Amino acid sequence: MMQLVLMELFKISRQRQTYYAVGAVLVLEGFILMSAFYQGREILEVLLENLRESFEFQGDLMNGNLVIYLVLNSFWFHMPLILMIVVSGFLTVEYKDRTVEATLLQPVSRGGLIVSKYLAALVFTGAILVLLAGSTFGVSYAFFGRGDLVVFLDGLSFFEHPEAIRRLLYAFITGSNTMMFYAVTSLTLAVIFKEATVTWIVAAIFLIINTLLLRLDMDSVFYDYFFLPKLTDSWQYLFYSEIPWGVILKKNLVLWGYTLGTAALGAMIFVKRDVK
Template sequence: MKTLVWAEVVKLAKQSKTYYALGAVFLIECLIFITAYYQGSTILDVLLDSLKQSFYFEGTLLNGNLILYIVLNGLWFNVPLIIMIITSGILTDEYKDGTIQTTLLQAVNKGSFIGAKYIVAVGFTLFIITFMLLSSSALAYSIFGKGDLVVYLQTLNFFPAADAFRRICWAFASGAVAMLFYSVVSVTLAVWIKEAAKTWIAAALFLIITNLLLKLDLGITIANHFFFPKLMDTWQAFFYNEIDWSSVWINNAVLLGYGVLLTSIGVWAFRKQDIG
């Protein structure tokens, strides 16, 4: 298994689209920074003009913490789409090039082969989220500095600079769980569909439907905890004044459970396939 995982890592590292994905994530961050630099102050002044007459804000509200929160909002669509395209390609490229047949003609266990794909997909996803956190933090704080964070979630919530960064780190960690779910979904779709373009379309459709169902209220608390689209915004819980830790842990545990289930289904389906 270790040999297979390392081989997948090497293949992923040699693919140009891996670096295009990193470049795309970094470009999205840069566009956010540029927009905030030239227009952010004006927007904040309009939104908070009346509040500034009644409240004292430490430092400027247009600061690195606010920019990091904006970057986190890329977890809704942009980042998961990039992750799903790359992780599905770990398998679809093998189908396209015909190398999967060559590999499996050797003494390679099919379960270990597909298992290595899932492991590398998970590793790549965690790498992307870590890259986002480190690169965006370095740029945001160097350009905009630190300060209080103001977030509008049903009401305006204010957090001191130190507390804001702690919450942002927790939000990235929770967001990583959601991104892991998407990466597992993409590999499982690739097992069934096999063709790259069709898999990308299916992945994008899955992502769109998930975001649409996110606002659906099932009316039963426990149902909302097990309906996976309702779990994808768990990272937002860290930007309420009181963090509902029980919901955070339950939601992420359930989402990880779904990821394990989908991985098991994907491994089972791949082992049953006739790779001819």
């Protein structure tokens, strides 16, 4: 299995689209960073408007930590979109080039091949997230400095710099579970649809619907803990003054259940269906 995964990763590293994706991710990150910086001042003005009547403020809240937080807010829609397009390509390109058939002529099981693709997709997603986190933290602190983080969640919460770093890092780690889910889903969609354009369109629609449904609230524990769109925002809970670790853990476990279920569905279809 390790050999197959390494082979898949080697193929990914040789594909031109991988580097386009990395480039796109970094360009997008640059735009998001700039917009976060300009948006940040305006947001601070609004957040602190009423307190300004009673207080004078010392220190600058428009710093790297706020920029990273605003970037995080934007990441979870744009980045899955790019990831889904690239990761689904791991399979759709092979269907198009008929290299899947060639690979299966080798002593490789269908199950082994598709599982290795899922594992390679997870490794690729993890690598992109490490790159994103590293560059976001590096650029934000280098250009915008350090300081307290202010967040509006159930009121205004202020976090001192060391606490802000800790929470932002955890947010990246927690958010990566959502990215992993979307990566796996896109590969399953590639298994189902085979054709790149159809897969992209369905993946994009899936992402958009999920994002829209995330904002829909219902007074139901089942809805909050088991309805897929509501599981993709657990990173935000890290910015409550008291972190609800239990909620985050439950949501992520259920999300991983969806991830494994989606992968199992894709693997099952791939194994049972004729390659042609």
